[in-house]
Amino acid sequence: MLVNVISSLKGGGAELLVREINKIYKKLGEDSCAIYFCGDQSELQEGEVVFGLNPRNPVNIFRVRRVLKNIISLSDEVVVVNVNLTWPFFYVVFACIGLRNLKLVYTEHSTNNKRRVFPIVRFLDRFFYSRYSRVICISNGVRQSLAKWVGPEIAKRLVTIPNGSRIYSLPERPLLDRRLPHLISVGSLSSRKNFATSISAIAQLKDEIETYTIIGEGPDRTRLQKIIQSEQLEYKVQLLGWSDVIESHLHAADIQLIPSLWEGFGLVAVEGMSTGLPVVASNVDGLREVLGDSTPSVTLVNQPTSVNEWVSAIRKAIVDIHSMGAHSLAQSSRQQAQKFTLDKMAQSYLEVFRQL
Numbered sequence: 542m543l544v545n546v547i548s549s550l551k552g553g554g555a556e557l558l559v560r561e562i563n564k565i566y567k568k569l570g571e572d573s574c575a576i577y578f579c580g581d582q583s584e585l586q587e588g589e590v591v592f593g594l595n596p597r598n599p600v601n602i603f604r605v606r607r608v609l610k611n612i613i614s615l616s617d618e619v620v621v622v623n624v625n626l627t628w629p630f631f632y633v634v635f636a637c638i639g640l641r642n643l644k645l646v647y648t649e650h651s652t653n654n655k656r657r658v659f660p661i662v663r664f665l666d667r668f669f670y671s672r673y674s675r676v677i678c679i680s681n682g683v684r685q686s687l688a689k690w691v692g693p694e695i696a697k698r699l700v701t702i703p704n705g706s707r708i709y710s711l712p713e714r715p716l717l718d719r720r721l722p723h724l725i726s727v728g729s730l731s732s733r734k735n736f737a738t739s740i741s742a743i744a745q746l747k748d749e750i751e752t753y754t755i756i757g758e759g760p761d762r763t764r765l766q767k768i769i770q771s772e773q774l775e776y777k778v779q780l781l782g783w784s785d786v787i788e789s790h791l792h793a794a795d796i797q798l799i800p801s802l803w804e805g806f807g808l809v810a811v812e813g814m815s816t817g818l819p820v821v822a823s824n825v826d827g828l829r830e831v832l833g834d835s836t837p838s839v840t841l842v843n844q845p846t847s848v849n850e851w852v853s854a855i856r857k858a859i860v861d862i863h864s865m866g867a868h869s870l871a872q873s874s875r876q877q878a879q880k881f882t883l884d885k886m887a888q889s890y891l892e893v894f895r896q897l
Contacts (some may be wrong), residue, residue, distance in 0.1 A: 547594035550580025682826025705886030708813035725794035730759030742851035817871025
């Protein structure tokens with residue numbers, strides 16, 4: 542029996558992966574379910590449970606415990622509980638105290654964690670990580686960062702399994718010989734996504750691009766909107782908010798920008814490249830692994846906060862489309878994206894679970 546636990550039903554990163562991988566487990570004949578701390582009951586699918594509580598609410602501990610006790614009572618096999626994100630990381634450990642026939646697995650998604658700013662927290666973190674039989678890291682960058690934090694003993698439990706992604710269709714994009722390119726970014730409007738820098742770069746490139754669309758929502762919206770207004774970019778840069786039709790927006794673009802200050806993996810990179818988009822991205826751990834060091838359709842920015850470097854990189858990407866050909870770059874991106882499918886991810890997870 543497999544149980545997936547995560548904070549929320551909604552989201553485009555880890556939340557999406559949990560929903561998709563739960564479907565794959567079921568198709569493979571595995572007995573699987575998913576538990577969400579918060580979300581809309583009306584959006585539940587088969588084998589999903591939502592508590593309707595704030596992820597920080599400690600009542601989630603007792604709700605998880607009740608569900609797990611019921612599952613254990615109905616199963617003669619070991620129940621594997623795969624946990625994702627911060628509050629489930631802590632609360633599931635408490636929920637499982639005294640319960641038998643359980644194996645806990647945690648998926649680590651980030652190379653950077655706010656808790657690691659405080660060395661004294663290391664002892665607390667080590668205790669909780671030690672409760673997990675395996676910790677799956679979504680990239681080698683994540684694994685290396687976490688290994689330094691938890692120490693050599695717990696590091697023996699770490700294993701790297703790259704995330705999988707939805708693979709979208711590959712469209713035929715109009716040539717750029719008589720038009721300017723459309724640029725796109727997808728991600729939460731948060732400081733770590735660094736959209737302030739990419740918008741500032743667009744201010745210098747406004748005569749060289751048609752539009753720059755950012756799909757996502759978050760606490761930085763007001764700050765980003767002020768930058769757009771101060772640079773008089775209202776006609777060039779759009780903050781569209783969240784969208785359930787990401788694929789159509791990717792199809793309408795010519796280049797994808799990923800200016801993140803850090804990324805555990807880079808799910809949006811795989812989604813964009815699956816549609817054949819060339820990518821200009823920050824040269825950071827995790828993201829670099831997904832994009833590849835020598836993929837022709839990828840331009841890496843070594844200093845993510847440098848506006849001038851972003852300007853140069855975007856110009857290079859536009860020149861590459863003209864010189865190398867959009868079709869050739871699309872095939873390069875597509876080939877790289879197909880290394881990271883959800884089916885491959887699911888099979889790799891199942892191999893880890895069966896070894897417990």
